[in-house]
Amino acid sequence: MRRRPAYLTNAQAAAVYDRIGRWQDTQAFYESPAVEEMVRSGDFEQARSVVEVGCGTGALAERLLSRHLPEDATYLGLDVSSHMVSLAGDRVRPWTDRARIVGVDGHSPWPIEDHSCDRVVATYVLDLLSPEAIATFFAESARVLRTDGMVAVTSLSPADRGAAHLLSEAWMRLFSVDPRLTAGCRPLVLADHLPAGWHTIHRDTFRAYGLRSSVLIASHS
Template sequence: MVGISPSEAKRFYDGFGARQDAQGWYEHPAIRDLLDHAALADARSLLEVGCGTGRVAAEILTRDETANDLRYLGLDISETMIGLARERLVRFGPRAQVFRVDVAATDGLPVADGGVDRVLATYVLELMRPDDRDRLVDAAAKALAPGGLLCVVNLTEGERGVARLVSGAWRRLVDLSPARLGGCRPLRLAEALPRDRWEVVYRRVVAAFAVSSEVLVARPR
């Protein structure tokens, strides 16, 4: 079975909680690269799916002066994560809102069509079942305003050497027990996005300590 269900994700991340932030040793370089290529200075609103503890939101909202009127909406299925994100983001006042939502649900994202400038997902899409992920990507296309961007980081296959061995070993381990390991399985999102509906404007594989992440910015066609 590839990916985990929303209820399995909720159970895992309710228990994992703040330990998510300890993954920064391999996640930070890729997240920084994404933020450098997400053209955030041009965005007035950002929706984050699977916001976790709110660490990426806090970085975005404090990052620079141009973010001062950026409105942020974070969604996560885990009550633990929602509590941690609200605590972390309270200092940004009404600019930052966080709600418990299953982003794999069939009724789409809780924003108007064309209502947001950026949809952000870091280390989320690779834990979802392919059908759930496809539905979420379609919902993101609907939610994005003209010129809007889907901004993603996910675990991916290493391109060579030790990084390739590490991603292969991790994939085999997760396949043995996806729900117990949080489901995160290396993904090549650029290959999974339908080409007739998405234009990839930036893609890079960033390896940190032999763990590889795919950084991807794409716009709906």
């Protein structure tokens, strides 16, 4: 019988990312193409209220607030790692009137009113979560998004041939031994986790330095 992979608990994820801290930004070398595409196709210039789940060091928050969001749009970043909450808090300080970072436990509903925002963003976060936690991510997104809202996500993605395939297999083997060896992440087919009632607006895949990533923009009806 095939063993179910182990996933980091929320407490383990918090401990891993407390340690990683600002080193997370060094991953931009393979994450950038997918994040660029997500920002391009997520139509952030029209957003009024953005929530980012797993905001890390606040790099995307800073970018959205300084270059993409309208001047009156609000931003809320959520993270389980108190160190990341502190780093991201420093990063959004120039926008304290409309940007906030809040620590979460990863279990409880997000501290957000129903139907109160129009973008839920998560870059390289769903690939840490168990299938059940990904389902909860989409259920919470459906709860907090307005009718015209969108989810915009990126994740590592498996490759089916060539060097990228070998790399994603090796990554998966490491993850299966102990998810802490890959900082909790594993390649994931985002489309396989999109629950009924969600519609794909845009999706794409990118390869950078042998690692494949996916972008998914989706809305809920």
